[in-house]
Amino acid sequence: MAMRPEFSDRAFKALRIICQASEPMGAGSLARSMTERGDPVSMATAGRILGVLDREGYLEKRSNRGRILSAKGREHLERLEALGKGETLARALLEELKMYSPGDLLDILVTRRAIERETARLAAMRATTEDLEQIKAFAEILDGDRSQVPSISVIDRLFHEAIA
Incomplete structure (x- = not known):
């Protein structure tokens, strides 16, 4: 209905x-x-x-x-609350993006890609076996079925912290 x-x-x-x-x-x-x-x-x-x-x-x-x-x-309530959190985050992101021109956003993305690539290279050179297992576990979660992950932004943050 x-x-x-x-x-x-x-x-x-x-x-x-x-x-x-x-x-x-x-x-x-x-x-x-x-x-x-x-x-x-x-x-x-x-x-x-x-x-x-x-x-x-x-x-x-x-x-x-x-x-x-x-x-x-x-x-059903848990699903609705999760959707509400996602909607709130999406609105905040859209508001944040309004402050930048398309050219600025492209510059940010290009810069972030270069920084992440270099950070990943350094992490691979310095990482212990335990660090690599943790990074791999987070990567598998991020590459898998995201609908099963309660907060993808938390996993993404932990993944990036593990690399740094």
Whole structure:
């Protein structure tokens, strides 16, 4: 079921709230929690959000006490949070790139390539067997299925630190 963007955002917020809750939540407690967090919704809207999340299998009903996050809901929330982090990083990168002309960016890339090549050569000459194994492990992760890596930027940074 495709959701309107504003509804998707509220559903995401609801998942986070339900995940953090110490007890099952119903429409009333969800509406109060969302309002307290700066996104006021009516109890009816909270009920509709819960209904959609129920139909998607993201919640489990606890008799008449309310709902908790299901395993599927927890996985979905983790995916959404990871996407949000990636989106935030991408926006920051785009903002950073706006400060440079295309020519400046090309100069930076050419310079970085030369520096990285020389750094790799020096690392290979000075590296211990343990250093090389660590570099190889990071390289295999970076060359593999990146969808299985929670934070590619962390691995990339560790790879470059190992070379330096």
